Amino acid sequence: MADKHIGLVLEGGGVKGAYELGALIALSEYGYTFHSVTGTSIGALNGAVLVSQSLEKLAEYWEQIKYCPVFDFDDDTVQRFRQKDFDLDLIIATGKKLLSAREIIRESYERSLHFVYERLNEEDIRKSEIDFGCVAYNISDMEPFEAMKADIPEGKLIDYIVASACFPIFPPTVIDGKKFIDGGVYDNMPINLLARTGCKRMAVIRTNPESKQPKRRIEQKDLDIIYIMPETNLGRAMAFSPERIENLKQLGYNDAKRVLEALETAASDEE
Numbered sequence: 001m002a003d004k005h006i007g008l009v010l011e012g013g014g015v016k017g018a019y020e021l022g023a024l025i026a027l028s029e030y031g032y033t034f035h036s037v038t039g040t041s042i043g044a045l046n047g048a049v050l051v052s053q054s055l056e057k058l059a060e061y062w063e064q065i066k067y068c069p070v071f072d073f074d075d076d077t078v079q080r081f082r083q084k085d086f087d088l089d090l091i092i093a094t095g096k097k098l099l100s101a102r103e104i105i106r107e108s109y110e111r112s113l114h115f116v117y118e119r120l121n122e123e124d125i126r127k128s129e130i131d132f133g134c135v136a137y138n139i140s141d142m143e144p145f146e147a148m149k150a151d152i153p154e155g156k157l158i159d160y161i162v163a164s165a166c167f168p169i170f171p172p173t174v175i176d177g178k179k180f181i182d183g184g185v186y187d188n189m190p191i192n193l194l195a196r197t198g199c200k201r202m203a204v205i206r207t208n209p210e211s212k213q214p215k216r217r218i219e220q221k222d223l224d225i226i227y228i229m230p231e232t233n234l235g236r237a238m239a240f241s242p243e244r245i246e247n248l249k250q251l252g253y254n255d256a257k258r259v260l261e262a263l264e265t266a267a268s269d270e271e
Contacts, residue, residue, distance in 0.1 A: 002267060006226075007199035008034040008050075009191050011214075012041025012184040013207030014167065014237030018245040020046050021062055022252025023205045023228045028055055030260045036131040036199055038148075038190040040183040043205075044134035044164040045116065051132045052124035061119060062245060109170045113162065122157040125149060131197065135183030135190045136163035139172060144186040146193045167238065189214040191223070200224055205252070209233060226263065228256045 010020050020043065039047035049058045125132055126149055133148035145160065152160055156175060163173035163180035172179035187193070191214075194202060200222065206229035234248060 002263075003201065004030070004032045005035055006032065007036045007194050007197075007202035008038075008047070009189060009194055009202055009204040010037065010039035010043030010047050011189045011204070011206045011208065012039075012043050012165075012182065013188075013234070014042055015240045015244060016207035016234045016237060016248060017042030017046050018062055018248035019207055019230065019234060019252035019255075020205045021058060022249040022254075023256035024050065024055055024058070024252075025249075026253045026256035026260060027203060027228075029257075030264070032203065034130055034203075036133075036148075036194055036197055038133040038135075038194040039164070040135045040188050040190050041165045041167070042207075043190075044161050044183070045120075047132060047134070048120055048125055048161050051128045051130045052121065062249070064115075065240065065245065106171075112170075116162055116165075117158060120158050120161065122155070125157060133190070133193050133197075134161055134164040135187050135193060136160055136166070136173075136180045137183055137186045138178055138180055140178040140180075144183070145180065146183075146187065146190065148193070148197060169238075187214070187216045189216070191225070192216060192219045195220045195223060202226070203228065205256075206230070207234060226259065228252070228259050230255060 010017075013019070024046075034050070037047040037051050039045070046058060049061060131148055131150075133146070136145045137143075138145050145163070147160070149157060159173060159175050160180070163175060164183040166173045166181045168181055168185070172181050174180075183190075189204065189206065191202070191204060195218075201224040203226040206227065209230050209232055210227075212233070230251060234251075235244075
């Protein structure tokens with residue numbers, strides 16, 4: 001049986017991070033544990049919770065995300081649009097929200113920051129036996145930021161995780177006078193960052209199908225990678241809803257289980 005204590009890479013993708021949660025649940029059920037985790041954007045956020053807290057806590061946080069952090073429409077409004085149940089009051093109310101989109105984005109950004117800073121603790125991530133790294137992009141110097149936790153300055157780790165998940169619609173994250181945005185603009189699937197630590201065997205949970213290739217080529221050719229990915233496009237990154245989160249979680253679980261069952265079968269056949 002192959003070693004199940006491996007590295008983990010989590011791709012970015014906004015609400016599609018719920019797909020990663022489902023896949024992680026399946027990996028846990030099959031006995032996989034992780035010595036190192038790298039992630040970009042929502043992958044960095046998921047990874048930070050997994051490293052410093054637990055898979056159960058990550059699942060709990062996803063349960064708490066019940067609205068879209070960009071366009072703050074309640075569930076009833078969204079459902080009425082889907083059903084084409086329009087009325088004058090609804091149109092006026094929605095129009096006002098669209099006209100004040102800048103304010104909605106600002107408020108959503110502040111809520112998102114509060115959500116993250118309230119739940120992540122730098123000391124917990126640093127003292128974890130699981131290594132952690134993330135990717136952001138420095139738009140002040142026009143260069144990527146790729147680092148494991150030991151190489152991130154003390155007191156700045158959560159800031160860089162937030163920067164990694166700073167979707168371009170939001171204001172850049174400012175760290176030491178430099179502006180950073182979502183690491184997905186450079187490397188949305190940080191295999192290379194993990195491989196540079198010496199990790200050869202890893203699971204990579206994608207939020208995009210195989211047809212959508214990552215921006216960066218894999219630098220090393222001798223890696224043993226377990227890919228878990230959707231068969232089709234999962235849709236928009238920022239289209240949050242409780243229903244969609246649950247569907248993505250279930251899809252990730254099913255896809256991961258199918259991959260892991262195939263690996264178990266192949267291993268049994270070789271014995």
